[in-house]
Amino acid sequence: MEADREAFSKLIAGRELVVCAGSGGVGKTTTSAVIALHAAVEGRKVLVLTIDPAKRLANSLGVSSLENTPQRIPLDQFREHGLEPKGELWGMMLDMKQSFDHLVDRYSASEENRQEILNNKIYKYFSTSLAGTQEYAAAERLLELHTEEDYDLIVLDTPPTTHALDFLEAPVRLADAVENKALQWIYKPNLLTGRSGLGLFSAGTSYVVKALSKFTGTAFLDELAVFLRNFSSMFEGFRDRANQVRELLMGDKATFVVVTAPDPLQLDEALFFYEQLGTRQQVAVGGFVVNRVHPNWVPEAELKRPLVSLMNELEALEEPVGALSEETRRELAENLRENAAEFYTLALKDAGSLLRLREEIPQSIPMVQVPFFAQDIHSLEGLSRVREAIFGA
Amino acid sequence: MSLQDQRFVLFSGKGGVGKTVISSAYALSCARRGERTLLMELNVKDKVSSFFGSSSVGSDIVEVEDNLFAVNVTPDAALEEYGLMILKVKLIYKAVFENRIISSFLRSIPGLNDLLMLGKAYFHATEVATDGSYVWDKVVVDAPATGHGLFFLQIPSVITGFISSGHMYEEAKRIQDLLQDPAKTALNLVTLPEEMPVNETLMMRDELQERMGLATTSIIANGVYPPLFSQEQYDWIDEARDAVAPDSELLGGFLDAASFRGQRVDLQNEYLERLENEVDLPLYYVPYHFTDRVTFPVISKIADQLAAQISGEQEPTALSAQ
Numbered sequence: 001m002e003a004d005r006e007a008f009s010k011l012i013a014g015r016e017l018v019v020c021a022g023s024g025g026v027g028k029t030t031t032s033a034v035i036a037l038h039a040a041v042e043g044r045k046v047l048v049l050t051i052d053p054a055k056r057l058a059n060s061l062g063v064s065s066l067e068n069t070p071q072r073i074p075l076d077q078f079r080e081h082g083l084e085p086k087g088e089l090w091g092m093m094l095d096m097k098q099s100f101d102h103l104v105d106r107y108s109a110s111e112e113n114r115q116e117i118l119n120n121k122i123y124k125y126f127s128t129s130l131a132g133t134q135e136y137a138a139a140e141r142l143l144e145l146h147t148e149e150d151y152d153l154i155v156l157d158t159p160p161t162t163h164a165l166d167f168l169e170a171p172v173r174l175a176d177a178v179e180n181k182a183l184q185w186i187y188k189p190n191l192l193t194g195r196s197g198l199g200l201f202s203a204g205t206s207y208v209v210k211a212l213s214k215f216t217g218t219a220f221l222d223e224l225a226v227f228l229r230n231f232s233s234m235f236e237g238f239r240d241r242a243n244q245v246r247e248l249l250m251g252d253k254a255t256f257v258v259v260t261a262p263d264p265l266q267l268d269e270a271l272f273f274y275e276q277l278g279t280r281q282q283v284a285v286g287g288f289v290v291n292r293v294h295p296n297w298v299p300e301a302e303l304k305r306p307l308v309s310l311m312n313e314l315e316a317l318e319e320p321v322g323a324l325s326e327e328t329r330r331e332l333a334e335n336l337r338e339n340a341a342e343f344y345t346l347a348l349k350d351a352g353s354l355l356r357l358r359e360e361i362p363q364s365i366p367m368v369q370v371p372f373f374a375q376d377i378h379s380l381e382g383l384s385r386v387r388e389a390i391f392g393a
Numbered sequence: 394m395s396l397q398d399q400r401f402v403l404f405s406g407k408g409g410v411g412k413t414v415i416s417s418a419y420a421l422s423c424a425r426r427g428e429r430t431l432l433m434e435l436n437v438k439d440k441v442s443s444f445f446g447s448s449s450v451g452s453d454i455v456e457v458e459d460n461l462f463a464v465n466v467t468p469d470a471a472l473e474e475y476g477l478m479i480l481k482v483k484l485i486y487k488a489v490f491e492n493r494i495i496s497s498f499l500r501s502i503p504g505l506n507d508l509l510m511l512g513k514a515y516f517h518a519t520e521v522a523t524d525g526s527y528v529w530d531k532v533v534v535d536a537p538a539t540g541h542g543l544f545f546l547q548i549p550s551v552i553t554g555f556i557s558s559g560h561m562y563e564e565a566k567r568i569q570d571l572l573q574d575p576a577k578t579a580l581n582l583v584t585l586p587e588e589m590p591v592n593e594t595l596m597m598r599d600e601l602q603e604r605m606g607l608a609t610t611s612i613i614a615n616g617v618y619p620p621l622f623s624q625e626q627y628d629w630i631d632e633a634r635d636a637v638a639p640d641s642e643l644l645g646g647f648l649d650a651a652s653f654r655g656q657r658v659d660l661q662n663e664y665l666e667r668l669e670n671e672v673d674l675p676l677y678y679v680p681y682h683f684t685d686r687v688t689f690p691v692i693s694k695i696a697d698q699l700a701a702q703i704s705g706e707q708e709p710t711a712l713s714a715q
Contacts, residue, residue, distance in 0.1 A: 024408015024538055025590070121555040217559020220552075264686055265440065266409065272438070297646035297653070313644045320636040321629060332629070335622050336647040342683035343650050349685040374656035376588060 005392040007366035011286045012039055012153075015255045017146065017248065019156045020289075021277075022259035023269045027291035027370075030377055031259045032157035033057060034386045036089060040075060041387075043086035044152035047145065049138070050093055057378045058091075066093035070149075081384040090151070099137035113230060122227040139245045146248060255286030260357075262293050262350035271360055287365060289390060290354060292372040296347035298340040307333050396611050396675065396703045397423075399579040400527065401518040401571060403534040404613075405542035406583035407593040411615040413440045414687055415583045415679065416535035418695035422703075424461035425696065428530035431517055432457075434465040435510045435537060441465070444692045468506035471513040507545045508552065508565065515568045518577075539593045543600055546572065546580075550605055572607055579610035584668070586614050586661035595671055611675040613699075614665060618681045620658050627655040677702045677709050 012018060012035055020032045029050055036048035047070055058065050062074045070092045075085035101118065108114035117123050142156055213221060248254060256277060260270035270288070277283050310333040318324055324332065357367060370389040377386055396402070396419075404416045413434070420432040434441055434450065442449045445457040452470035457463045476486045520528040537545050549572065552565035572578050580601065584594040594612060601607040622630070630651045637643055668676060679698060682691050701707040 025585075026409060213559070216561045217556050219556040219558060220561060261409070269438070295653075297650035299646070302646065310644065310647065316643060317633045317636060321632045324629070328626075332622075332626055335626065336644070336651055339621055339654055340647050340650045343653070345683050345685060352685070374653045374660075376660060378588065 001369075002392065004366040004368050005390065007364075008287050008368045009038075009391050011255060011366065013042070015253060015286070016152065017142075017154050017156070017254040018286075019158060019249065019254065019256045020259050021158050021256055021273065023266060023273070026259050026261045026266060026270075027289075028259045029157050030057065030383075030386065031257070031289050031291065031370075031390075032155045033061070033091075034383055034390060035257070036091075036153070036155040037078075037383060038387050038391050039153050039155075040087040040089035041078065041083050041085045045088045045090075045150070046153045046155065047090040047092060047149070047151045048155045048157070049142065049145070050091065050157040059378075061089075061091065061383075063091065066091050068093060068095045068098045070145075077380055078384070081380055083384070087152075094138055094141060096137050099141050103137065103140055117230045120227050120230060122224060123231070139249075140241065143241065143245050143248060250281075250283050254283075256283055257287045257289060258285055259289045259291065261291050262353040264349070264353060267353045267357060271357070274361065285361075285365065288357065288361065288367040290357065290367065290369045293350045293354070293369045294343060294346040294372050296344060296351075298344060300344065303337065303341050303344055305337075307337065310336060396579050396581065396677075399575075399577055399610070400530065401514070401532050401534075401578045402581065403536045403546075403579070404581050404583055405536040405546075405597065406539060407585075407590040408538040410583050410585045410590050411679075412538070412583045413437075413535050414444070414692065414695065415613055415615055415699075416533055417441055417444050418679075418692050419699055420461060420531070420533040421458060421692060422696040422700040423531045423533070424458055425700070428460065429528075430461050430531040430533060431529045432461065432463045433514055433517075433532065433534045434463070435514075435535065436467050436506075437465065437535075439465050441535075444687060444689060446689055466510045466513050468509045471509040474516075475509060475512060504544070504548050504551065507548045508561070511545065511548060511568055512564055515564075515571060518571065519567075539597050543597065543604075546601065546607060547605055572605075575608055575610070580607055581611045581613060582609055583613045583615055585616045586664040586668075588664065591664045591668060594668075598672070598674075609674055611677060612668060612672055613677045613679060614668065615679045616681045617665070617678050618654060618658050618661060621654065622651060627651070627658075630655065675703075675709070 018032075018035055020028045020035070022028050032048055032050055036046045040046040050066065062077055063071060070090040073089040073091050075083075075087075075089055078085055104114055104117050108117060138156070138158070142154065145151070146154060258270050258274055258277075260266055274285050274288075277285055307330065311329050314324065314329050314333055354367070354369065361367065368390045370386050373382065373385065375382060377383060402419065404412050404419070406412050417432060420430050423430045431454065432441060439450045441447075441457065441463050445461075445463070447455065447457040447463070450457070450463045450465045452465060452467050454462050454464045473486070477483060514532060514534050517529055518532040522528050536542050549565040549569035552561060553569055556562045572580075582594045582597060584590040598609045598612075601609060630648055633644075634648050634652055637645065637648065665678075677699060679695050682694070684691055702709040
């Protein structure tokens, strides 16, 4: 375990970009915050780009809430927890709608074009709702921050999506969509027919198009044509940037950290994700963080102790604590044994998952674990404890 | 409105809170009451089959228990069914939808996949047999997680917002009407008694109401630790831990494990209290199950626990959850 922590520290120290990935509810946001905090303590200038931090997490870092632009997070408070922060920590929350509007501001061809896009009904829906656009906006923002600002490290907390690969695939898919022949056929009808015309229906009259319009309605296709025409004018060089994002993420400055919980179903998803990242995306997963691992308090042999022996020990404690009736003592002993057995089941399950994970990934990939704590970790103390679990004391 | 009268029942909530488990258990409780029930997963890695010990659930409806049927809807299969319904003839369907340009076009229409899956769910929720009776007494949908779930449920209103005719419009309008009818549709949010899931649940309830005019029917708190010990016992345990010398072998691990549970119970009660204070809806509690993998016995037990609370047989409180 110590070797894993060392390797994990080395991994983070050697990268400019760390992407935390995994399915929803596994502690990605906290993990991202802790990785960033650690690197900042070590002396680097770090930005953590997060999606939706718990208010308490932001508060515990000494800021009321995070904004859509980087904000300095005071580190002095960590001195009380025995840390000597040497670098800088910056935090930023990604607002998807704002990020996408920001792209339009930045890349639209003219003011008129900008207004047309922002007011388009399809855009309004598209910019907040379409699966993949959030991920695209995040990727674009990441590229911008990486090339234009001077952070030593950027830690990215990916959007909580069931299809976590969207984050990587979205840029290219959007580029594909805009350059897609079929779509061009909607907004540049003369491409196929050789005739000029505005909408689809001035051009095509085949039964295929008729059938399609029966399905979607002509109004929808016309709206879509307007949207695509505006949008495509904005995305000159769209593919260039999509490629730059990919290069950045696939290069040796970046690493992916898969965050998971030890539940078998969640581990299944993490492993699926790991495999997809490697085979389909050719990006390197540099490490695993397994959160909320149940500790084991009582060894298996002790669980079978006879009730009377537990009762005797309870009795020995009654002198300093307070006398119990025979009945309460028995009930308490039974509960203690049942409780220990229940948590033993969970500890065993988690240990099994960790073993399985270790077998499925190469030895060279460090796998660090964070115990399931009795308290919320949204406090300085909590963050320090997670930091210790991941990076060592 | 209780959670047993509607025909169309959806479950959403933050990722990782156990939506599939709760959807499956609820569907099982309906089937056990004698209702012919269809449980729908939407284009996900199938988990339902592992709960019911059936072979894997794909895009064809299969029976997984008495009265209980399941399907894992994929957009492609839904498109084919839907396209066939409109175009009537398979040959024309093939010519249109399997046309390379058209199919590539369809794949890039924003939101079409969600509309197709929602449309399929709508179809079954309103499907009638030749004698005029409903084919399904209950259609239970394991809907996407919070963020995506909002987009998913918003699709019909977005479509009716910018087009006003055609099949797609009519379909969207019908779905929208069904979703907004609290007598026919129950929209439930699953949560864990923890900070982020509770935040997201409250946020989603508000957004559903404000943006789509959809009322939440109930909230289900999943994974609630049964306290096991009484408060007096917890107090005694804490004092005992203080009293035990660090090197003592007396009950050491047993007391630590008990104290851990006590602290988690306190923490969860804080969040449950918040839910109770801020939510004016039926709130159901599903206890944490200390098992190594969710299999049929767990689903079966949760089905009974939910049924007892929904029918009013059992007062739904966190304490009674044990």
